[in-house]
Amino acid sequence: MAEATALLEVHDVTKSFGAVAAVQGVSFPLYGGEAHALVGENGAGKSTIVKMLAGVHRPDTGTLRMDGTDVDFAGPADAKAAGIAVIYQEPTLFPDLSVAENIAMGNQPLTRLRQIDRKAMHANAERLFRRLGVQLDPTRPARGLSIADQQLVEIAKALSSEARILIMDEPTAALSAVEVERLFSVVRSLRDEGAAILFISHRFEEITALCERVTIMRDGKHVATELVADLTVDDMIRRMVGRDLSALFPKQTVEPGEVMLEVSALSREGVFRDISFTVRAGEIVALAGLVGAGRSEVMQAVFGVDPYDSGTVKVKGKRLKPGSPRAAMAAGLALVPEDRRQQGLVMELSIERNVTLPRARKLARLGLLFGGAEREAAATWTSKLQTKLGSLSDAVGTLSGGNQQKVVLAKWLSTSPQLLIVDEPTRGIDVGTKAEVHRLMSSLAADGLAVVMVSSELPEVLGMADRVVVLREGRVAAILSRDEATGESVMYAAMGQEAA
Amino acid sequence: MTPAAARPPIKFDILKTRELGIVLALAALVLYTTINNPRFLSGQSVRDNLLNTAILAVMATGQAVVVITRNIDLSVGSVLGISAFAVATVMSDHPGLPMIIAILVGLAVGAAAGLLNGVLVRYGKVPALVVTLGTLYMYRGITYSWAGGSQVNADELPAHFLNFANDNLLGVPWLVLIALLVVGATTWVMRNYRVGRELYAMGSSPPAAELAGIKVARNLLGAFVLSGALAGLAGVLFAARFGTVDASAGTGYELNVVAAVVVGGVAVFGGSGTVWGAGLGALLLTVISSALAVLDINQFWQQAIVGALIVLAIGADRLVAVRIARSLRKRDAHV
Numbered sequence: 001m002a003e004a005t006a007l008l009e010v011h012d013v014t015k016s017f018g019a020v021a022a023v024q025g026v027s028f029p030l031y032g033g034e035a036h037a038l039v040g041e042n043g044a045g046k047s048t049i050v051k052m053l054a055g056v057h058r059p060d061t062g063t064l065r066m067d068g069t070d071v072d073f074a075g076p077a078d079a080k081a082a083g084i085a086v087i088y089q090e091p092t093l094f095p096d097l098s099v100a101e102n103i104a105m106g107n108q109p110l111t112r113l114r115q116i117d118r119k120a121m122h123a124n125a126e127r128l129f130r131r132l133g134v135q136l137d138p139t140r141p142a143r144g145l146s147i148a149d150q151q152l153v154e155i156a157k158a159l160s161s162e163a164r165i166l167i168m169d170e171p172t173a174a175l176s177a178v179e180v181e182r183l184f185s186v187v188r189s190l191r192d193e194g195a196a197i198l199f200i201s202h203r204f205e206e207i208t209a210l211c212e213r214v215t216i217m218r219d220g221k222h223v224a225t226e227l228v229a230d231l232t233v234d235d236m237i238r239r240m241v242g243r244d245l246s247a248l249f250p251k252q253t254v255e256p257g258e259v260m261l262e263v264s265a266l267s268r269e270g271v272f273r274d275i276s277f278t279v280r281a282g283e284i285v286a287l288a289g290l291v292g293a294g295r296s297e298v299m300q301a302v303f304g305v306d307p308y309d310s311g312t313v314k315v316k317g318k319r320l321k322p323g324s325p326r327a328a329m330a331a332g333l334a335l336v337p338e339d340r341r342q343q344g345l346v347m348e349l350s351i352e353r354n355v356t357l358p359r360a361r362k363l364a365r366l367g368l369l370f371g372g373a374e375r376e377a378a379a380t381w382t383s384k385l386q387t388k389l390g391s392l393s394d395a396v397g398t399l400s401g402g403n404q405q406k407v408v409l410a411k412w413l414s415t416s417p418q419l420l421i422v423d424e425p426t427r428g429i430d431v432g433t434k435a436e437v438h439r440l441m442s443s444l445a446a447d448g449l450a451v452v453m454v455s456s457e458l459p460e461v462l463g464m465a466d467r468v469v470v471l472r473e474g475r476v477a478a479i480l481s482r483d484e485a486t487g488e489s490v491m492y493a494a495m496g497q498e499a500a
Numbered sequence: 501m502t503p504a505a506a507r508p509p510i511k512f513d514i515l516k517t518r519e520l521g522i523v524l525a526l527a528a529l530v531l532y533t534t535i536n537n538p539r540f541l542s543g544q545s546v547r548d549n550l551l552n553t554a555i556l557a558v559m560a561t562g563q564a565v566v567v568i569t570r571n572i573d574l575s576v577g578s579v580l581g582i583s584a585f586a587v588a589t590v591m592s593d594h595p596g597l598p599m600i601i602a603i604l605v606g607l608a609v610g611a612a613a614g615l616l617n618g619v620l621v622r623y624g625k626v627p628a629l630v631v632t633l634g635t636l637y638m639y640r641g642i643t644y645s646w647a648g649g650s651q652v653n654a655d656e657l658p659a660h661f662l663n664f665a666n667d668n669l670l671g672v673p674w675l676v677l678i679a680l681l682v683v684g685a686t687t688w689v690m691r692n693y694r695v696g697r698e699l700y701a702m703g704s705s706p707p708a709a710e711l712a713g714i715k716v717a718r719n720l721l722g723a724f725v726l727s728g729a730l731a732g733l734a735g736v737l738f739a740a741r742f743g744t745v746d747a748s749a750g751t752g753y754e755l756n757v758v759a760a761v762v763v764g765g766v767a768v769f770g771g772s773g774t775v776w777g778a779g780l781g782a783l784l785l786t787v788i789s790s791a792l793a794v795l796d797i798n799q800f801w802q803q804a805i806v807g808a809l810i811v812l813a814i815g816a817d818r819l820v821a822v823r824i825a826r827s828l829r830k831r832d833a834h835v
Contacts, residue, residue: 092705094701096771105698105712106694106713115693116697
C-alpha cells in the first residue's frame with residue numbers, strides 16, 4: 001500500500017513558542033492511499049504539527065516536503081493551494097453564511113463577469129453531499145448545525161478543494177458511534193482514491209479501525225512510526241506515556257455513607273420520564289446510555305439549569321428547589337458540564353479567576369476581590385490536580401484540553417461540594433490525564449464525596465462506577481451494581497435488547 | 501446523523517424581512533405625515549429628504565462594510581470634516597478646477613484617513629472602536645488647526661461646484677444619483693463577488709477566516725479605505741450642498757451613520773446585514789427627522805426616537821437569534 005515517495009514528508013521540524021519547545025526534530029512521512037494516525041498525550045505537540053501542515057505556523061527549523069520538494073507555507077492559503085485540507089477539532093465554519101458558501105469559500109465557481117455563480121455553487125454542494133451520502137440543505141446557514149453535520153460540511157469543504165492530504169484533528173470527539181462510522185466510511189473512500197490521511201485521535205479503537213500507520217509523539221519529540229498492525233494498544237499507550245498504565249480505572253472500594261441525592265420519578269415532557277435513583281456519600285454512580293438518551297438533560301435538571309415537570313430531587317433528605325442552580329450550589333452540589341468551552345470556562349479570563357468564579361462572593365472582602373485569596377485558592381486546587389500551567393494569571397484558553405478540564409474540576413472542587421456531577425469528565429483528554437482524573441475522582445469519593453458521572457466511554461463506566469444507571473430514550477433501562485455491570489449488560493440495556 | 505430529509509427546511513427569510521420592515525415603517529410614516537400635512541409629499545420636500553439622505557447613505561455604505569467585518573469606524577464624521585475643508589480650500593484657491601477633481605481630492609483625503617485607521621487596527625492590533633475613536637479626535641484636531649478659526653464661504657467657491665448639489669440629470673439630483681450608485685454598486689459587490697463574501701466571512705468568524713486562507717489583512721484595509729473614501733466623498737457633497745465650510749463640518753455625524761447601519765439591519769457583531777439595508781436605514785432616519793419637523797413635534801423627541809429605533813433593532817436581532825437557536829436545538833434534540 002505504501003508508495004516509494006511520500007506525498008508529504010515532515011522532515012526534522014522544530015517549533016518553539018517562547019521558551020517552550022512544542023515540537024523538536026519530528027519526522028514522519030504521509031503516503032497516498034494510507035491513513036496515518038498521530039498519537040500522543042495532550043501537549044505532546046500534535047496540534048502544533050497540524051498547524052504547521054496547515055500553514056498557520058512556520059517551522060523554526062526543518063522542512064515540509066511534498067512529492068520530494070521542499071515547500072514553505074506563508075499562510076493557510078498556501079497550504080490549501082498545495083492540496084492540504086484540515087478538519088479541526090472545533091469546526092471552523094462561518095455561522096452567518098450558507099452551507100454552500102462555507103464549502104465554496106475561497107474557490108467559489110465564477111461566471112464570466114467574475115461574479116459568484118450561486119447556482120453552480122449550490123449544485124456543487126449538493127453533489128458533494130450526495131457523494132457523502134448525507135442530506136443537508138446547501139442554502140441553510142451554518143449556524144445551528146449539529147457538530148456532526150458541521151464536521152460533514154468540513155469534509156465537503158476538503159472534498160471540494162480536491163485535497164490530496166486530509167488532516168483531521170480529533171474529528172470524532174463529539175460524535176456518536178453511528179456518526180463516527182459514517183465519517184470513517186467517507187474517509188476510507190477518500191483514502192482509496194489516493195489521498196493521504198493524517199488522523200489524530202485519543203480513541204485507539206478508531207485508530208486500529210481506520211489507520212495503517214501510526215506516529216507516536218511524546219513531549220514534542222518523535223517516539224516511533226510503525227505499522228498499526230505491528231503494535232498492540234498497550235504498546236502504543238506505553239510509548240505515548242513512557243510508562244505502564246497498569247490501572248487505568250482505579251476506583252477504590254469505599255463503604256457508602258448516607259444517601260446524598262435522591263431523585264424520584266423525575267420527568268420532563270419529551271426529554272426524560274420517571275427517572276429515579278439514589279447516590280450515597282462515597283459512591284460513584286454512572287449514568288450510561290447512548291448519545292441522546294437524556295443523560296445530560298437529567299443531570300442539568302437535577303442541578304436546576306433546566307426545568308422539570310414532575311418528580312422530586314432531594315439532597316440529604318431535603319427537597320431541592322427546582323430550577324435554581326444557586327440553591328443547588330448552596331445545598332452542596334457542583335456540576336462540571338460536558339462542553340467545557342461553552343459552559344465551564346471563561347477562556348479569556350485567567351486561570352485563578354476561573355477557579356474562583358463560583359465562589360467569588362465568598363472570597364470577596366467588602367465586595368471587592370483581592371488577588372491574594374483568589375491566587376491561594378487557585379494554587380491549592382490546581383496543584384492538587386497536577387495542572388500543567390505556566391502562571392496562574394495566564395488565560396485559560398492557553399491551556400491544553402486536558403488541563404482545561406482540570407481547571408474546570410478545580411473550579412468546582414474549590415467550592416467543597418458534597419455531590420459532584422461530572423458530565424463526560426474525560427472527553428477529549430489524553431490517556432495520562434484521564435488516569436489522573438479517574439484517580440482524583442476515586443480519591444474524592446473515598447473522602448466521602450458523592451459523584452454522579454455521565455459518561456459515554458464504557459471502560460470508564462465499568463471501571464469507575466459503583467452503580468450504573470442505564471438510560472434509554474429518556475427512561476431508566478436498568479440499574480446495575482458493580483458486579484452486574486459488564487460491557488454486554490450495559491450495552492444491551494442501552495440498546496434495548498435482552499441479554500442473549 | 502443527518503435526518504435532514506425528515507425535517508422541513510426552516511425558512512431563513514428573517515434577514516430579508518428587516519429591509520421589508522424598514523420599507524413598511526417608511527411607508528407608514530410618510531402616509532401618516534402626509535395625511536397631517538399634504539405638503540410633505542410635495543416635490544421640494546421629497547427633494548430635500550433625498551438630498552439629506554444622500555450624504556448619510558454614502559457614509560452608511562462604507563460603515564456597513566466595516567461593521568460587517570465586525571469592526572466599526574467612528575472617525576467618519578471627522579473624515580467628512582477634513583475632506584470638506586480640504587476640497588473647499590482647493591476649490592476656492594483654484595476655481596477653474598472641474599468637479600471631478602474635487603471629487604477625487606475628497607476621495608483621496610478620505611482614503612488616506614481610512615488607510616491609517618485600517619493599519620492601526622490590523623497591525624497595531626487595537627480594537628477598531630478605540631482606534632477610530634482616537635482618529636475621530638485626531639482628524640478633527642488637524643482640521644481645526646489647519647482652519648485656524650477661518651471658514652470657506654459660499655461666495656469664495658466657484659459656481660459650478662455649488663451648482664453640483666442642485667443640478668439634475670434627467671430630473672434626479674446628482675447627489676442622489678451618486679448615493680444610489682454607491683449603495684447599489686457596494687451592495688452588488690458584497691453580494692456577488694468573492695471579496696464581498698470574504699468580508700462577511702471575516703465578520704462571521706474571524707479565526708475561521710484566518711484558517712480558511714482569506715486575505716484578511718488586505719480585505720480589512722480595503723474595508724477601512726472604502727469607509728474613509730466614502731466619508732471623503734460625503735465631504736465633497738457636503739461642501740457643495742452647504743457652500744459654507746468650517747472646521748466643525750460633520751461633527752457628530754458618526755453616530756447618525758452608525759445608527760443608520762444598525763437600524764438598517766447590519767448586525768453589530770458582523771457577518772450579516774446588507775448595504776442597501778443600511779441605505780434604507782439612512783433614508784428612514786432622515787425622513788423621521790423631517791417628518792417630526794413637519795408634524796411640529798419638538799425636535800428633541802427626534803433623538804429619543806432614533807435611540808428607541810436602535811434599541812428596537814438590536815432587540816429584534818437578539819430575539820430572532822434566540823428563536824432560531826431554540827428552534828434548531830429542538831429539531832436536533834428530537835431526531
